[in-house]
Ligand SMILES: Nc1ncnc2c1ncn2[C@@H]1O[C@H](COP(=O)(O)O)[C@@H](O)[C@H]1OP(=O)(O)O
């Protein structure tokens with residue numbers, strides 16, 4: 001019996017016995033599956049990659065983060081479709097919706113189950129607890145990893161000895177919330193950044209509203225010194241300077257800095273994840289935001305993905321951010337990120353002090 005048939009049988013069995021709360025663990029020669037209650041609803045999954053393979057921890061973390069972000073994206077889409085956004089203002093110009101809360105709850109619960117000793121820090125705090133009834137289904141929680149090839153990558157010696165206790169996972173369940181509430185859904189991303197010894201070692205950027213060939217959502221990952229996937233790197237155009245920056249959090253200093261850099265074009269879009277995607281796809285040379293505002297969960301995943309393809313992300317003085325569990329959440333020094341092949345130091349030199 002193949003793993004897929006087994007999986008389908010578990011689904012049918014559990015659907016017929018809605019009232020029973022049983023844990024079924026079926027072990028085949030190839031895979032282990034479990035049907036269990038998760039966040040109050042029944043769902044089925046391959047036992048977490050944390051348990052089921054001998055691949056290095058770094059690869060298991062990134063693999064699980066990809067699959068988790070992909071499902072979180074389907075939650076974000078379903079909340080939007082429901083029409084009930086449940087918007088809450090957390091501060092000045094800082095919104096939270098039901099989609100942020102539900103996606104964070106799903107991501108944190110799932111990653112905690114897979115990597116119980118890791119520290120997980122989510123934008124929406126530790127108290128988020130949501131009923132995910134109706135937001136998850138076997139179709140949105142497929143049992144196989146999204147990118148099976150990740151688990152077979154080779155990892156440099158120094159990244160083989162990572163222990164789970166030293167891992168900090170930074171979660172932004174819905175980056176670009178302002179834009180989400182205004183219907184600019186293309187600016188939205190789900191970000192999962194993985195840090196060890198205060199530096200990003202893996203990152204996942206998921207775009208819930210990207211659609212190609214009938215498939216909803218796009219997941220991109222990057223593992224510095226190991227590889228990347230889910231996208232094709234495109235260099236930005238030569239002989240031009242295109243800068244991307246905030247759409248909804250600008251101020252005088254942000255504008256003065258942009259003016260000093262004399263760009264040919266400024267792309268004002270929402271979300272740190274979305275702006276990182278513009279760099280990855282060669283649509284902008286640099287992401288410049290000369291102000292505090294972005295937090296560690298906004299930049300950890302983008303930095304890992306950018307570095308994995310030769311890009312750079314620092315504060316406005318060229319100092320890399322640190323992502324240890326006790327670090328201040330706000331990126332006080334602003335944000336300067338450059339696409340692969342772009343001279344980061346030129347921007348540092350040209351930015352007025
Ligand atoms: N002043 C601010 N207050 C709250 N969040 C901010 C602020 N500036 C930036 N951010 C966060 O950084 C991301 C990138 O900024 P921007 O879109 O302005 O370029 C935003 O999507 C937002 O994340 P989030 O949407 O997850 O709250």
Ligand SMILES: [Mg+2]
Pocket residue numbers: 172174175176272297298
């Ligand atoms: Mg954010």
